[in-house]
Amino acid sequence: MDIVTDLVLMGALAVAWTAAGLVADGLQNARSAAELRRRSGWLSALVVIGAAVFVAVPAVLWIRPGEQQAPSAALLAAIPALVALTVGVRRLGPVRRGAGAFATAPQTPLPPALRAAAAHPLIIVPLQVTGLAAIIGLPIAAHVVEIPASNVAGIAITVVGVAVLAIGIRAAVRHSRLSLLALAPIGRGRPRVPVSPR
Structure with missing residues (x-):
């Protein structure tokens, strides 16, 4: 068992995400x-x-064969990471390009629509859930929690479920609020139709 290698890999994963x-x-x-x-x-x-x-996780496992917990711990974060790498990165691209359109005027205030796009839940939630899952994988990598362990697994799933729900609701509420602010100037700019007296 190489606990140090497992901890280094999962620590790097947790820090990055x-x-x-x-x-x-x-x-x-x-x-x-x-900005x-x-x-x-x-x-x-x-x-x-x-x-x-x-x-790097399977590469290190291939170079240093033996009983390692890093692959099992990394699997917790694999699914949200896939969502982040597909859906999240795709949504981040237009945000970066939209901000880059103001390169000639770098001090331009951030447009409300671009601010709302930057707060989209599909950008924020997968990244935060991946980081949370990587942190939860640290005790597995340290060989403190053995897999499978039904009691610990049940508690961990419950805690992660509640945390994911809280992260998702917070991101959705904030995005909704910023989207309404982006639409507010449109609502204020509508011309009023005069009502003819009867």
Whole structure:
């Protein structure tokens, strides 16, 4: 058993994806389009690093054969990571390109529609859930929790389910609020139809 290797791999996985979740959570707080473009660039880099760590887990297992818990621990984060790498990255691309459209005027305030797009739940939720799953995988990598362990697994599934639900609701409410703010100028700009007196 190589506990150190398992902990290093899962620690790197947890750090990369947790950092990506935190950066994604702050995308809509950018003050300018240039800042949003910079933050989305950091986020893209963190996602690439997190994906590289996922690739490193089976590679290290192949180089150093033996009983290792890192693959089992990494499986917890694999499904949300796949969602983040497919749906989340696809939604992040237009946000970064939209912010890049203001490259000639970097201090331009962030448009409400772009701010709402940066707060989309499909960007934020998969990244934060992947980070949470990677953190939960650390005790497995440290050989503190053995798999399968029905009692611990049941508690972990319940805690993760509640946390995922809370993350999803928070992201959906915030995105809805920012979407309404993006539509507010349209509502204010509608011409009023005069009512003829009868």
